[in-house]
Amino acid sequence: MEISAEERRLAFAHWLRTGRLPAVRTAGGVELKFNPYHDPQNGRFTFGPGGTAGTTKPSPRRFGQHAFLVAAEAEREAARGSNSRVFEIPMTLERSFPGLRNSPGGALIAVPDNLFDFTGPANESTAQFLQDRSRQLTSQVKAIDPNWHYDEIGPTDAFGTPIVTVQGLSAKVNDLRFQRAAVVARVKGDYSTLQVETLRFVQQRADDAYDRGQELLKSGRLKARLHDREALGNYVDRQVRKGLRERYNQLGIDSAGPSPVRVNRRENDSSDLTYRRPDARVKDVAFDVTLAHKTHGTAQVRGFFNTDFRPIRVVIIRPTQFGTNHTYVLTRPETK
Amino acid sequence: MMTRPNPYFNPKPYIPASLSEINDQLGSMILFAPTFFDRTLVFDHDIDSEFDKLTGGFDLTRKKLGEERYAALIDLAARAKALFAADQDDTNGKTDEGRALLFEIEDVLRDARRSRVKAKLADDDGEITGD
Numbered sequence: 313m314e315i316s317a318e319e320r321r322l323a324f325a326h327w328l329r330t331g332r333l334p335a336v337r338t339a340g341g342v343e344l345k346f347n348p349y350h351d352p353q354n355g356r357f358t359f360g361p362g363g364t365a366g367t368t369k370p371s372p373r374r375f376g377q378h379a380f381l382v383a384a385e386a387e388r389e390a391a392r393g394s395n396s397r398v399f400e401i402p403m404t405l406e407r408s409f410p411g412l413r414n415s416p417g418g419a420l421i422a423v424p425d426n427l428f429d430f431t432g433p434a435n436e437s438t439a440q441f442l443q444d445r446s447r448q449l450t451s452q453v454k455a456i457d458p459n460w461h462y463d464e465i466g467p468t469d470a471f472g473t474p475i476v477t478v479q480g481l482s483a484k485v486n487d488l489r490f491q492r493a494a495v496v497a498r499v500k501g502d503y504s505t506l507q508v509e510t511l512r513f514v515q516q517r518a519d520d521a522y523d524r525g526q527e528l529l530k531s532g533r534l535k536a537r538l539h540d541r542e543a544l545g546n547y548v549d550r551q552v553r554k555g556l557r558e559r560y561n562q563l564g565i566d567s568a569g570p571s572p573v574r575v576n577r578r579e580n581d582s583s584d585l586t587y588r589r590p591d592a593r594v595k596d597v598a599f600d601v602t603l604a605h606k607t608h609g610t611a612q613v614r615g616f617f618n619t620d621f622r623p624i625r626v627v628i629i630r631p632t633q634f635g636t637n638h639t640y641v642l643t644r645p646e647t648k
Numbered sequence: 649m650m651t652r653p654n655p656y657f658n659p660k661p662y663i664p665a666s667l668s669e670i671n672d673q674l675g676s677m678i679l680f681a682p683t684f685f686d687r688t689l690v691f692d693h694d695i696d697s698e699f700d701k702l703t704g705g706f707d708l709t710r711k712k713l714g715e716e717r718y719a720a721l722i723d724l725a726a727r728a729k730a731l732f733a734a735d736q737d738d739t740n741g742k743t744d745e746g747r748a749l750l751f752e753i754e755d756v757l758r759d760a761r762r763s764r765v766k767a768k769l770a771d772d773d774g775e776i777t778g779d
Binding site for chain 1: 655657658662665666669675679688689747773775
């Protein structure tokens with residue numbers, strides 16, 4: 313029986329979590345009739361997308377409306393269906409951005425807030441939740457490579473007992489997520505998980521740099537040759553790129569060479585002998601950190617899509633402080 | 649107790665390898681002086697680790713910088729580090745003096761990049777970008 317790459321990935325994720333392969337629906341005698349109001353992932357009844365949003369190619373004039381509809385659909389998708397994946401960590405951009413998988417070319421998909429939930433739920437069980445998640449991630453990485461192990465160096469008290477804090481546990485979970493992504497990339501040659509973790513890492517650093525930069529600007533302690541906003545954007549970019557190079561270096565990923573993971577490197581466009589420099593590239597996805605709202609109409613974004621590595625997506629990352637739709641994915645425009 | 653090295657961990661610290669990478673390193677340092685503490689807890693940064701990266705970058709790009717600029721940059725970095733070390737609580741004004749020296753380093757780097765463009769010297773990719 314042939315299964316799609318997405319089904320294979322979900323089956324793999326299920327096996328990692330449970331140690332069991334998922335049942336094949338059709339072999340189990342369950343027939344899922346086609347119905348546009350059934351979630352194709354689990355067959356459960358859900359609400360239809362409505363209108364023509366899902367089938368109409370957006371024109372530049374209607375783009376804003378289209379983006380709104382796609383974002384609204386994404387919110388509905390996030391809310392519907394089985395809750396069996398509530399604690400599953402999304403491993404691909406398609407899973408991280410509900411609505412992205414079935415979106416037409418040229419769409420803009422806003423990021424769901426929970427992708428950047430760096431600390432997990434804020435209640436008394438937070439520490440237990442994070443420890444469970446650490447164990448889950450550790451076993452997942454070991455399943456991919458039994459030689460991998462986690463070297464933990466954390467603060468200890470006077471008796472050498474580790475000091476465990478929620479912030480420290482949260483950092484550990486984020487570290488394990490990034491390590492898992494790096495191992496998946498290096499062992500399986502699959503960069504989709506690293507795309508998600510790169511996005512999360514960049515978002516966290518951009519938020520931190522934006523806060524710090526604003527604080528310094530307001531107190532007159534940051535030199536701005538340009539307009540304050542441009543200066544701030546420049547500092548955020550630099551902080552993100554520097555951190556990303558260092559993070560990849562820690563995991564033995566060369567981000568300055570010809571590998572599919574690159575930070576601020578030249579990407580050629582051989583059609584007109586020019587080039588672009590995305591802040592980062594992970595295989596077929598480009599990442600741009602900015603304070604500006606950029607769309608498919610932005611020359612720089614068009615340039616990214618035209619480069620020889622033919623990105624299928626450009627992720628625009630703006631500080632979370634910008635509010636709703638701060639970060640979004642632009643899908644590759646359909647060719648005429 | 650660790651019995652074998654993690655095969656995915658690179659023990660060599662990151663060192664900026666081009667003028668633009670040094671510029672990014674510097675931008676980060678300007679923001680997070682004087683302690684350079686990483687509030688996201690991803691990195692174990694401190695004043696020594698960050699200045700090691702900066703001066704390590706100067707070493708790697710020494711030829712591109714030229715001896716005069718290289719010496720000036722090493723001197724500026726040493727003075728900035730001493731000022732930050734003397735104001736780890738950011739209370740006595742020395743952090744601002746140190747940050748002013750980091751801005752001077754920025755100017756020297758900018759001057760070096762302009763010179764390379766003017767002299768039509770190619771970067772590692774064969775383009776004239778100042779790198």
